[in-house]
Amino acid sequence: ACSDAADKPGSGGGGGDKQPYVALISKGFQHQFWQAVKAGAEQAGKEFNVKVTFEGAKEEGNVEQQIQLLQTVIDKHPDAIGFAAIDSQAAAPLMTLAKNEKIPVVAFDSGVDSDVPVTTASTDNLAAAAEAAKHMAEAIGHEGKIALVIHDQTSVTGVQRRDGFVNYIKKNEPKIQIVDTQYSGDPLKATDLAKAIITANPDLKGIYGSNEGAAIGVVHAVQEKGMNGKLTIVGFDSGKDQIDAIKSGAMAGAITQNPVGIGYETVKAAVAVIKGQKVEKTIDTGFYWYDKSNVDDPKITAVLYQ
Amino acid sequence: MAALLQVSGASKSFPGVQALDGVDLELRHGEVLALVGENGAGKSTLMKLLSGIDKPDAGEFYLDGQQYTPRNPHHAHQLGISVIHQELNLMPDLTVAQNIYIGREPRAGGFLLSERALNRRTRELLARLGLPLEPTDLVGDLTVARQQMVEIAKALSFNARVLVMDEPTAALNEVEVDTLFGLIRRFVTPQTGVIYISHRMHELGQITDRITVLRDGRYVDTLDTATTSIPQVISLMVGRTITGEQRPRGAVRDGEPVLTVRGLRTKALLRDVSFEVRGGEILGFAGLMGAGRTEVARALVGADRRDGGTVVVHGREVAIASPADAAKAGIGYLSEDRKRYGVLLGRSVRDNVVLASMFRFAGPAGVVADRLIGRTAAEYVTKLRIRTPSTGQLVQNLSGGNQQKTVVAKWLVRDCDVLIFDEPTRGIDVGAKDEIYALLDELAAEGKAIIMISSELPEVLRMSHRIAVMCQGRITAVLDNAEATQENIMDFATRFGAEGAVTP
Amino acid sequence: MTSIPVNNPIVARIRGSVQQLLALVSLIAILVFFSFASPYFFTTSNLIGILVAATVTGILALGTTFVIVAGGIDLSIGTGMILCGVMTGVFLTYWGWPVWLGVTAAILFGGLIGFVNGLNVSVLGLPPFIATLGMMLVTAGLALVISGTKPIYFKEHPDFQLLMNYSVIPGARFPLGVAIFLVLTVVAAAVLGKTIVGRYAFSIGSNEAATALSGVNVARWKITIYTLSGLFVGVAGVLAASRLSSAQPVGGQGLELEAIAAVVIGGTSLQGGRGSIAGTVVGSLIVAVLTNGLRVTAVPQEWQSVVVGCVIIVAVYVDMLRRKRA
Amino acid sequence: MTSIPVNNPIVARIRGSVQQLLALVSLIAILVFFSFASPYFFTTSNLIGILVAATVTGILALGTTFVIVAGGIDLSIGTGMILCGVMTGVFLTYWGWPVWLGVTAAILFGGLIGFVNGLNVSVLGLPPFIATLGMMLVTAGLALVISGTKPIYFKEHPDFQLLMNYSVIPGARFPLGVAIFLVLTVVAAAVLGKTIVGRYAFSIGSNEAATALSGVNVARWKITIYTLSGLFVGVAGVLAASRLSSAQPVGGQGLELEAIAAVVIGGTSLQGGRGSIAGTVVGSLIVAVLTNGLRVTAVPQEWQSVVVGCVIIVAVYVDMLRRKRA
Ligand SMILES: Nc1ncnc2c1ncn2[C@@H]1O[C@H](COP(=O)(O)OP(=O)(O)OP(=O)(O)O)[C@@H](O)[C@H]1O
Numbered sequence A: 001a002c003s004d005a006a007d008k009p010g011s012g013g014g015g016g017d018k019q020p021y022v023a024l025i026s027k028g029f030q031h032q033f034w035q036a037v038k039a040g041a042e043q044a045g046k047e048f049n050v051k052v053t054f055e056g057a058k059e060e061g062n063v064e065q066q067i068q069l070l071q072t073v074i075d076k077h078p079d080a081i082g083f084a085a086i087d088s089q090a091a092a093p094l095m096t097l098a099k100n101e102k103i104p105v106v107a108f109d110s111g112v113d114s115d116v117p118v119t120t121a122s123t124d125n126l127a128a129a130a131e132a133a134k135h136m137a138e139a140i141g142h143e144g145k146i147a148l149v150i151h152d153q154t155s156v157t158g159v160q161r162r163d164g165f166v167n168y169i170k171k172n173e174p175k176i177q178i179v180d181t182q183y184s185g186d187p188l189k190a191t192d193l194a195k196a197i198i199t200a201n202p203d204l205k206g207i208y209g210s211n212e213g214a215a216i217g218v219v220h221a222v223q224e225k226g227m228n229g230k231l232t233i234v235g236f237d238s239g240k241d242q243i244d245a246i247k248s249g250a251m252a253g254a255i256t257q258n259p260v261g262i263g264y265e266t267v268k269a270a271v272a273v274i275k276g277q278k279v280e281k282t283i284d285t286g287f288y289w290y291d292k293s294n295v296d297d298p299k300i301t302a303v304l305y306q
Numbered sequence B: 001m002a003a004l005l006q007v008s009g010a011s012k013s014f015p016g017v018q019a020l021d022g023v024d025l026e027l028r029h030g031e032v033l034a035l036v037g038e039n040g041a042g043k044s045t046l047m048k049l050l051s052g053i054d055k056p057d058a059g060e061f062y063l064d065g066q067q068y069t070p071r072n073p074h075h076a077h078q079l080g081i082s083v084i085h086q087e088l089n090l091m092p093d094l095t096v097a098q099n100i101y102i103g104r105e106p107r108a109g110g111f112l113l114s115e116r117a118l119n120r121r122t123r124e125l126l127a128r129l130g131l132p133l134e135p136t137d138l139v140g141d142l143t144v145a146r147q148q149m150v151e152i153a154k155a156l157s158f159n160a161r162v163l164v165m166d167e168p169t170a171a172l173n174e175v176e177v178d179t180l181f182g183l184i185r186r187f188v189t190p191q192t193g194v195i196y197i198s199h200r201m202h203e204l205g206q207i208t209d210r211i212t213v214l215r216d217g218r219y220v221d222t223l224d225t226a227t228t229s230i231p232q233v234i235s236l237m238v239g240r241t242i243t244g245e246q247r248p249r250g251a252v253r254d255g256e257p258v259l260t261v262r263g264l265r266t267k268a269l270l271r272d273v274s275f276e277v278r279g280g281e282i283l284g285f286a287g288l289m290g291a292g293r294t295e296v297a298r299a300l301v302g303a304d305r306r307d308g309g310t311v312v313v314h315g316r317e318v319a320i321a322s323p324a325d326a327a328k329a330g331i332g333y334l335s336e337d338r339k340r341y342g343v344l345l346g347r348s349v350r351d352n353v354v355l356a357s358m359f360r361f362a363g364p365a366g367v368v369a370d371r372l373i374g375r376t377a378a379e380y381v382t383k384l385r386i387r388t389p390s391t392g393q394l395v396q397n398l399s400g401g402n403q404q405k406t407v408v409a410k411w412l413v414r415d416c417d418v419l420i421f422d423e424p425t426r427g428i429d430v431g432a433k434d435e436i437y438a439l440l441d442e443l444a445a446e447g448k449a450i451i452m453i454s455s456e457l458p459e460v461l462r463m464s465h466r467i468a469v470m471c472q473g474r475i476t477a478v479l480d481n482a483e484a485t486q487e488n489i490m491d492f493a494t495r496f497g498a499e500g501a502v503t504p
Numbered sequence C, D: 001m002t003s004i005p006v007n008n009p010i011v012a013r014i015r016g017s018v019q020q021l022l023a024l025v026s027l028i029a030i031l032v033f034f035s036f037a038s039p040y041f042f043t044t045s046n047l048i049g050i051l052v053a054a055t056v057t058g059i060l061a062l063g064t065t066f067v068i069v070a071g072g073i074d075l076s077i078g079t080g081m082i083l084c085g086v087m088t089g090v091f092l093t094y095w096g097w098p099v100w101l102g103v104t105a106a107i108l109f110g111g112l113i114g115f116v117n118g119l120n121v122s123v124l125g126l127p128p129f130i131a132t133l134g135m136m137l138v139t140a141g142l143a144l145v146i147s148g149t150k151p152i153y154f155k156e157h158p159d160f161q162l163l164m165n166y167s168v169i170p171g172a173r174f175p176l177g178v179a180i181f182l183v184l185t186v187v188a189a190a191v192l193g194k195t196i197v198g199r200y201a202f203s204i205g206s207n208e209a210a211t212a213l214s215g216v217n218v219a220r221w222k223i224t225i226y227t228l229s230g231l232f233v234g235v236a237g238v239l240a241a242s243r244l245s246s247a248q249p250v251g252g253q254g255l256e257l258e259a260i261a262a263v264v265i266g267g268t269s270l271q272g273g274r275g276s277i278a279g280t281v282v283g284s285l286i287v288a289v290l291t292n293g294l295r296v297t298a299v300p301q302e303w304q305s306v307v308v309g310c311v312i313i314v315a316v317y318v319d320m321l322r323r324k325r326a
C-alpha cells in the first residue's frame, strides 16, 4: 500500500503546473502580530492567485523548531519560500540547500543575513525602537528614571528593540537613566515583572514595553499598582488592549509596524520572482508612531490590528 | 569452642517502642535454633541488626568468638550471614535467575552480562535444591509461595555459615515445608547453623534443636527442643497458658446457602469450580501451592478476569466485575499478599482499619467523623491486641504479625455477609491465632458465611465445618469435617489429571 | 536509654504541627533575606503583589495536590487553564451570557477537562503522564482554534475584571482574587483532610491495589479527584482572564511544572500517599517570593533562574533533613 | 482448553519479539495514513527529514530511558542540552580548541550535569523530580549567562556543522547525525539489555530497597545512570549546535517532556522496572512522523497539537490493549 505513495515523489516543480505555491516560515504563529502578517500574505495570495501557507515556531525564538519547519517545506519544493529568520546564521545551511534546489527565498520581518534571499521585506527595528525612545524622552521631560520590559532576551527583534532604544537614550538623553531591564512577552508574567520594577523604583517615570504582550503587561501592572497617569508607558505593536490603553491615556503611544503590509509585500515579491521579474533588494515596510492624536487616522488604522 | 554466633545485650528502640532490651542469644555450630515470641516481640528487629540493616543502640555480636559489626547487608553476606527476611525483598520485574544472582551476575568480561551462564547456574541451583521454579519466569508473576521459594534459593546460593530464616513457611504448604526442611537439614554441617523463626509450633519439634524465647523485647529462656513440650514454649512466650479446641463446634447444617458459586472458570487455571457456603458455616479450602484457591477468591470478587460462572448471594445472582461490586454484594476478600494487596504501608493503623468501610464514617457532605474512626480503631486494636503505640502509628512500623491483624480488623469492621480469608493467620503468633479463631467462630455464629483458605492443614481441620480440596484448578472433594483427615485431604489434593473432579 | 513514649496524642499532634511549621522556615528565611536586601520588598503593596502573582499558579497547585496525593500527575493544568480562560471569553463575549453563568460554565468546563483525564486514566487505564500530556496538547490547540488565535476581550462585561481585581479591603488594594485563593486553600485543606475524597486520595496513592481490594471503587474516586482538580483549573482560568480583562489564547505551557514543583516543594510525594495543602501553599509562596525578590533586587534575569533552581534544591533538602531528625 | 505452556524459551522469545513488533503497528499505521494523505510524505528526502527531526529528541530519549527504567526522572535534559551546546561554542569559538577536543569536552560536560543530578538524587536523597527541576532552571540560566544571551557561532570551525550534516551516503543526503543516532540506539540497547548497568537500572527501578539489601551499591549505580543519561544529553547538545552551526542559548524547555513522552509511548513505565530502547525509538519516531505528517499535509498549525495529543492517547491505549491480550 505504501508503495503507491512512494511512486510519486515530490519530483521538482512541486505544486505542479496549476497554482504556484509560496510557503512562508515565520518566527511564530500564535501572536496577533503573526496572524496579521499571515492575513496580509493570504490577501496577496488571493490577489495574485497563488497558494500560500504560513507556519511559525510554536515558541517564538525556538531556532530548532523553525529549522525543522524550513526543512519540511524545502522537501515539498514550493515555487518560492518566504522566510523570517530567528537566527540567520543557524539557517545558513538550509539557505544554501534552497539555493541548490533552485527555490527562490524572500526574507521578511527582520531580514536574513545571507546572500541567498532575493529581497527582504522588513522593518528597521533599531530605528523603530529609537523612535519609541524619542517619544518616551519627550513625554517625561528629558530626565528621570525609566525601565524596559523586553519581550525576549535573545531574539533579533528583542535585542534590536532593546538596543535601539537604549542607544538612543545613551546618545541623546544624558539625564535619563535606565534603571532596570527585564524580559517577558507573556502578558501575565510581564504584569508581575513590571510590578516588581515599579515597587523597587518608586521614582520611576516611564516604562517601555517592546511588544504587545510586554506592553499590555506594563499597562496592567500600572493599573494594579494604582498609578494610572503617574507613569509614562510607551509600547510596541498594536492589539485591542494596547489601542484602548492609548485612547484612554493609560499609554502615551506605541510604535507599530505594518504587519499586514509585510505579509502582502513578501508574497507579492515572491510572485514577481517566480514570474522572472526583477525586484528591489530591500522593501521597507515602514513603522509608525501612534498616540491619542492620530490613533483614529485612517493611515494608522490601516496598519493596526485589533 | 566459642559459639558460632553470639548476641549479648542487644537493645534497639524506635520512637515510642523499645523493640529490644538487652537480648542475649547463642547459636551453636551445627544446630538449628528456633527463635519464638509473640507478634512484636522483637524477633525481626534482632535479625535486622544481625544483617546490618539497622544499628543496635547497645550490645555486641560475636561470630566464632570474633567481634562482628555488620556495616550493611552486603558486609554481612561477606562475613557469611545470610538472611531471609519476613517481608519479601524481590524485584518483581526481574526474572527468577536475575533475582537470585543480583549483585553477583556472571560476566562475559567487564560490564557485559552473560545471561546464558546466569540461567544455567540458576537451573543447577534450583535442581540441586529441588525447587520447582523456572529461571526465566518473571518474579512478579509468581504467587507469594513461589516468591518465598525464590528468597530461599537466593539465601542458599550464598556460601553462608549462618542462615537466618524469618518465618519462611508462613506462605508455604505442608509439602513445600517438607522440601524446605530437607534443604535445612542438608545445609546444616558442623561449620554452619540456622536461626529459624516461626509461629507454627509443631514445626519446632521437626526441625529445631533448641528454642530461644523472646517476650516484649527481652530474652526469656532457651530450651532443648527434645525435652520441651509445645504448651511449655507457648506459656513462656505469652506468659499464660492457652488451650485451643481441636475441632469446630457443632456445624450449622440447615439454613439457606448465603453464597453459591457455579461453574467458575478462568482462562489460566480454574475449571468449573462450584460450591456453596451457608450462613453460620466456615468452608475451608485446602490444596497444594498453585492449586488455585487464591485464584478462586480473586475471580470470585472480580479482582481477576472471569471467563465464566455465576455467583449467587442470598438467592440472587449478582454481577461482579470488581472488588467494589463484590463488597457491595456483601463479599469481602482478605488477600494472602499482605504487602501488595493488604495494607497501606504508609498510612496509619487507623486509616487501614476503616478503609473498607469509610462510607460508614462519612457524613452527608462526605465529612468523615475522625473521632468515631479513632474510637473504632482503638476498639479493634484492643480486641485483636495489635501492638502499636497509638492508632496513629504508620503500619510500616508494625511487626509483620501486627500488620496482618490490622488487615483482619479492616474486614471485621466492614461487616460483610460473606468473608473470604486467604491465609488469615499468616505470620500471626499462637496466642493471637486463637483470638482470630475465636473471632471467626463468633462471626460464623452471627450467621455469616466464611471461606477460609489456609495452607496449614491443622488450621483448616480445626476451623472448617466443611473442607473443599483443590487440585490443578478443580475442586476434587468437599469433605465434612468429621470425615476429613490430613491423609485424605492430601490424597484429594494430589488428584492430578482429569478424573476425580466433583460437583457438589 | 528508653525513648520518651508518644502515646500521648497531644504530644503527637504538636509534633506534627511543628513539622509543618518547620517547612515554613525556608520561606521565612527567604522573606527575611529579601527584606534586608531591598527596602521596597517588605511593604504591604509588594507583599500583596506577591500574593497576586501566586494566585493563579497557587490555585492550580491546590487542585493538583489531590491528583499527586492519589499517585497521579496532571500535565494539562497549564494549558487547560488557558482553555478555560478562552471559554470564559466565548461564554461572556461571543454568547453574551451573564457573568455569573459564564463564570460557572467556565469552571465546570475545567471540571470537564479533569473528568476526561479521569476517564482516560481509570477507565482506559492510561498512565496519567500520557493521558494528561495528550490533554495538554489538545487543550493548547483548542484554545487557539476556539479563539481564532486572538485574545477575546470582555467588551460586554467591563465588570468582569473586578472578579480578580476588586479591592476587598477598601484602601489597601487587597484584591478579591487573592481572597478567593485564600478561601480555596481552606476549602482544599478541608476536603483533603476531612472528607472521604481526601481519605481515598491518600489510600489510592498509598496502595491502589489494596484500596481496590478493600471494596473501594477506585475508578470512580480517581475520576472524582481529576474532576476536582479540573474545577480548580477552571477557577484559575477565569481569574487569569479577569486579571488581564482578556482571554489570552497562548501560554500556559510550563505552568504545570511550576505548580507541580510548588506541590513537591511543599512535601507532597510524587509517589502518592503523602502530602498536605499547607505544604502546597508554602511551596507556592516560596516560588512566588523568590521570583519577586530577585526582581525587586534587580538581579539580572539570566541569573534569576540559576538562583531559583539552587534555592529549590536547597529548600527541599533542608526540609528533608528536618523531617528526618523530627 | 488448556493454555500453551511457555516453558519453551524459544517460544517465549518469539512471543516477546512479536510484542515489541506490535508496538510498531501504531507507527506503521501512521506512516501508511500519511503516505496516502500526501504525495510529498513518503519520499526519501522527507523520510530522512523525519529522521533528522527525531535525532536530537531521540538521543535525549535514549539516555533518559535509563533514568526512567531505574525509577527516576530527568527534567533537566532539554535545557541541559542547550547548555552543552553553549559549552561547545565556548570550547571551540571562545577558547579555540580543536573540534575533537571541544566536542569531547562538551559531551563530558553533559556527563557532569548528569553526575550532579545523580549526586543530588542519591547522596542528598532528593526526589528526582525536584533535583532535576532545579537543574533545569540552573542550566537554563547558565546557558544565558555563559553565552552572554547571544548565540555563539562557530566561525573558527566552519567544518563543525558537518558533524550533523555531512552526508554519509553520497547523493542521498543521509546525514552523519542520523547515523550517530542509529549507532547510539544500538549502543543504548546493548547497555540496557546486556550489561550490568542496565541490569541494575531495572533492578533499582523494580525495587530499590531490595536491590540495596542484595548488596548492590544503589547510590553509585544511580549516579552512573544519571551520568550516562548526561552523556547522551551532551551528544544531543553538540549535534543540535552542529545542525544550526551555532550554539543557541535559549529553548530546550519542553523538550524534556517530549523526550519523556517518547519513552513512555514506547512502553517504558514511569514507575520504573520496565522498558526498552526499541520502544523508545518507536516512541520518538511516532512523535516525529506525526509532527512531520501534519505539516506536510498542511493541517492548520493550531489543529496540529490537538491531533498529536489525541493520537498519543490512542497509540498508547492501543499498545496497552495488545499487551493485555498477548
Ligand atoms: N521502623 C520501626 N519504627 C517503629 N517501630 C518499629 C519499627 N520496626 C519495628 N518496630 C516495632 O518494634 C517491635 C518489634 O518488632 P519486630 O518486627 O521485631 O517483631 P517480631 O517479633 O518480628 O513480630 P512478628 O512475629 O509479628 O513478625 C514492634 O512493636 C514493632 O512495632
Ligand SMILES: Nc1ncnc2c1ncn2[C@@H]1O[C@H](COP(=O)(O)OP(=O)(O)OP(=O)(O)O)[C@@H](O)[C@H]1O
Pocket (backbone or CB within 6 Å): B140, B141, B142, B143, B144, B145, B146, B171, B173, B268, B269, B287, B288, B289, B290, B291, B292, B293, B294, B295, B296, B336, B455
Ligand atoms: N498474577 C498471576 N500471574 C500469573 N500467574 C498467576 C498469577 N497468580 C496466580 N497465578 C498462577 O495461578 C496458579 C494458581 O495460583 P493460586 O495462587 O490460586 O494458588 P493457591 O492454591 O492459592 O496456592 P498458593 O497461594 O499457596 O500459591 C498458580 O499456578 C500461579 O502460578
Ligand SMILES: [Mg+2]
Pocket (backbone or CB within 6 Å): B043, B044, B045, B086, B166, B399, B400, B401
Ligand atoms: Mg517479624
Ligand SMILES: [Mg+2]
Pocket (backbone or CB within 6 Å): B293, B294, B295, B336, B422
Ligand atoms: Mg493462595
